[in-house]
Amino acid sequence: MTAFDPGIHALRRERFMEQLGAAAAVIPAAALTTHHADCEWPFRQDSDFFYLTGFDEPDAVALLLPHRPEGERFVLFVQPKDPAAEVWTGFRWGTEGALERYGADLAHPLDQLQEKLSGYLNGAEAIAFRIGRHPAVEPLVLAAWGRQLDMYARSGEAAFGLVAPTPILHRLRLRKDPHELARLRDACRISAEAHELAREMTRPGMRESEVQAAIESHFRASGARGPAYGSIVAGGDNACVLHYTANTAPLQDGDLLLIDAGCSVEDYYNGDITRTFPVNGRFSAEQRELYSLVLAAQESAIEMVRPGGTAENVHNTALRTLVEGLVDLGLLVGDPDGLIERGDYRHLYMHRTGHWLGLDVHDVGAYRLGERPAELETGFVLTVEPGLYISDRLAVPEGQPEIDDRWKGIGIRIEDDVAVTDQGHEVLTHIAQKSLAAMES
Incomplete structure (x- = not known):
């Protein structure tokens, strides 16, 4: 409070x-x-x-x-x-x-x-x-x-x-003052603690709703108003539904669990974190390959968060890493530049890499100023959240390989909240672990 x-x-x-x-x-x-x-x-x-x-x-x-x-x-x-x-x-x-x-x-x-x-x-x-x-x-x-x-x-x-x-008003709100950054740190800390709690408690046979209840209980017990948005607790193939909020399915041995959840503190500042980890504590070979790729894409994108950079460059950096990795894995074929230009990756990665964060989860502020992308400035806060969603819900583009069953049902997103600082950036959600080793601990 x-x-x-x-x-x-x-x-x-x-x-x-x-x-x-x-x-x-x-x-x-x-x-x-x-x-x-x-x-x-x-x-x-x-x-x-x-x-x-x-x-x-x-x-x-x-x-x-x-x-x-x-x-x-x-x-x-x-x-x-x-x-x-x-x-x-x-x-x-x-x-x-x-x-x-x-x-x-x-x-x-x-x-x-x-x-x-x-x-x-x-x-x-x-x-x-x-x-x-x-x-x-x-x-x-x-x-x-x-x-x-x-x-x-x-x-x-x-x-x-x-x-x-x-x-x-929205130009003013886009640049967070020291008080706002302090409140965002509080929201991110509470949110990150809840993610750590969720990973520690998750076991095969639990229901998604049990994990959701533990996360949201931690929010309230820590002084937050509650969830900043409808918590996503998505096991297995449910993680390939971007805004899945039913949270009713049992968690299966061998599946991944994707949790996208953050709290809203008393004065409405929000956390927004996504973590994905194996329900049984061990990645399969395919899960490990894709998780490593998404993590590399996220880390490379976070490095682009600095004064004078742009949210568009953050997205493009993550996207190129993902597309090049998908080509290496055989889930895409062709030249990465052409694949990106044609959008032939969008059946596997269909959203942008982030958004502004503040009083609103999808906070106000322009991403473009006419023909040019808006430059990042000290005090801006954005999410960085690449992902991959391997399912047969969307048609495979012409010329791209059909998806082998061994990949299907794997949905992964890794999301952090990042503030632009004079020196570069600050990851506000660093308490929530994301390394391969941590996800299997």
């Missing part, structure tokens, strides 16, 4: 408003979502809203107003204190808490948003709001903007553009 620090969010708001110019931003919180009947999913705050405010209650709206005077630039609309409601659904900070704990300049009950929004937006040159994501708030924003446009002939003031806040 980490102590709440309102200064961190205040600094983020300051940076955000500096880049907004004279635009006014409307940033809604997440709403509760129905699971079934009158039961709701556990609440998960909108990441953009949380990044700027730290406020962790549903049905709130933040206004960031750089065009207003000091003392009026951060406004929160929140659910008011209501003892009767809190008996049923829990504590609320209310408007007083929004001011005293969360540093709002002004705070109002949420039901006053429609009445007050136009006044706060007056004088802004544009309105920054993400269309299509917040159905309860969007009509209020559009109506307030419409009233400004209707009154322009008399007032001479109106916001003449509706712009997305996300390009600015």
Whole structure:
């Protein structure tokens, strides 16, 4: 558990408003979502809203107003204190808490948003709001903007553009500050510990669900909120289904177990780790060959993580290692350059090698800037996760060899979370072992 620090969010708001110019931003919180009947999913705050405010209650709206005077630039609309409601659904900070704990300049009950929004937006040159994501708030924003446009002939003031806040906000979120890196290290440590626990306990005859239960129990016992995403615990051929989450099958002697699982800590930063190991503690010859290849691809790709590098280069490095190795094993035939250009490897490796990581598991930020890939910078965090999935689910490309049965049902992925540093990189998930020897220990 980490102590709440309102200064961190205040600094983020300051940076955000500096880049907004004279635009006014409307940033809604997440709403509760129905699971079934009158039961709701556990609440998960909108990441953009949380990044700027730290406020962790549903049905709130933040206004960031750089065009207003000091003392009026951060406004929160929140659910008011209501003892009767809190008996049923829990504590609320209310408007007083929004001011005293969360540093709002002004705070109002949420039901006053429609009445007050136009006044706060007056004088802004544009309105920054993400269309299509917040159905309860969007009509209020559009109506307030419409009233400004209707009154322009008399007032001479109106916001003449509706712009997305996300390009600015997501550039800020892509570069992690020291606090964020510390929280990501916590998430990665807890996640890695769970993977070590899982490998130690796994035996033939157990069910995937037993391993999942142990992993997720460790998350909660260590102070995390729980899984960052649906845990994948996939034995044997199930590992060839990339997003397998049934986790119900028995673990067979002679199969591999692929576990893709990570936790989300209290303030939503995430770990995302994949490890693959033999259920009985010993690789078969084919499993060993493929595991060694995936590990070599991952290690070569991690070496490409450095300032000035690119996520595309990380992927291309892993891909070339995999394709060259598959040619050596006879699972592909031909020149590696041609195989890569034609995509003739995609029945064996069908995903990219990684993604940004942060408040979201698949975190925000551009991978390309027009025609060129975005360069890695200090503070960026990404996963590096090559894999191979040998099955007959996808057709073998014309000219490529049919897959011998001895290879089928082997699915392997190795994934680490890697931060870009001034000196190169830091593997945040290093506690989770991955060497051949460790996987057989």
